[in-house]
Amino acid sequence: MVNQDEKILSLSNLSMSYGGDPVLKWIDLDVYPGQIIGYIGPNGAGKSTTVKIMLGLVGGYNGKVEIFGQDIADGDPSYKQKIGYVPENAEIYDNLTACEYLTFTGEMYGMDPETAERKALLLLDKFEMRGVFHTKISSFSKGMKQKVLIISSLLHDPDLLFLDEPLSGLDANSVMIIKEILAQLAAEGKTIFYSSHIMEVVEKISSRIVLLADGKIVADGTFAELQAKNEEGTLEEIFNQLTGFNEHREIAKSFVSIVREGGS
Numbered sequence: 001m002v003n004q005d006e007k008i009l010s011l012s013n014l015s016m017s018y019g020g021d022p023v024l025k026w027i028d029l030d031v032y033p034g035q036i037i038g039y040i041g042p043n044g045a046g047k048s049t050t051v052k053i054m055l056g057l058v059g060g061y062n063g064k065v066e067i068f069g070q071d072i073a074d075g076d077p078s079y080k081q082k083i084g085y086v087p088e089n090a091e092i093y094d095n096l097t098a099c100e101y102l103t104f105t106g107e108m109y110g111m112d113p114e115t116a117e118r119k120a121l122l123l124l125d126k127f128e129m130r131g132v133f134h135t136k137i138s139s140f141s142k143g144m145k146q147k148v149l150i151i152s153s154l155l156h157d158p159d160l161l162f163l164d165e166p167l168s169g170l171d172a173n174s175v176m177i178i179k180e181i182l183a184q185l186a187a188e189g190k191t192i193f194y195s196s197h198i199m200e201v202v203e204k205i206s207s208r209i210v211l212l213a214d215g216k217i218v219a220d221g222t223f224a225e226l227q228a229k230n231e232e233g234t235l236e237e238i239f240n241q242l243t244g245f246n247e248h249r250e251i252a253k254s255f256v257s258i259v260r261e262g263g264s
Ligand SMILES: Nc1ncnc2c1ncn2[C@@H]1O[C@H](COP(=O)(O)OP(=O)(O)OP(=O)(O)O)[C@@H](O)[C@H]1O
Pocket: 018, 023, 041, 042, 043, 044, 045, 046, 047, 048, 049, 050
């Protein structure tokens, strides 16, 4: 039984700098079971950096990061066994077949190879990819590779899922399936940290939206709460308002005029 009051992840006073340039500034964030956090912000705001710190991929931060109640700085990596991750720019071993890759990643998460292979085939079948189980990933389309990545993040039934632009390259039908899978996983108490620039999707799937701008959390709440506070309609409009951006027409106009320079 999932304890709804137990913090799945907790960031306290988290700060991070690269070469003296502050990227994250005193972030505080507590996340609870079953939440789908839409983690959004402008390019360079520090979203991927936050996720990579939580995954133990980036060190040198200040503050405290606790996952499943464990301080990740204590050197025990066992918390990673209960995490799934779809990176924005994944390095996939595309010389392997889907079967080899998924069995390998399953084993990395502590699964026995027979179970990993059996589940991988069943999950690929749901995406109508059974026929390419023994085909090298290098021949897959972008969307097919993305489906393999999504399956590899879920194969070991993680409690906490980090997704960075997970729908990239997926067709409309697959997007509907993934959105439904995420909703059902959250209903079962899984926690999802969802980072994306596609505001329509974030607006629909998130139970809580956290907006990062210039290394700080500038909004945190349900979509309805953000709407009520900001007197704006869509999440895209709220995003533009909170990040102080209203120049898209002027920028587009001058961009087009440069493109058209010397044209017919
Ligand atoms: N390894 C690194 N070395 C130096 N600077 C870095 C490094 N990684 C990220 N940065 C810088 O940190 C800032 C935040 O980057 P980050 O990738 O976390 O942003 P983001 O919010 O995920 O952006 P995007 O939406 O474009 O993916 C950027 O200014 C980036 O240039």
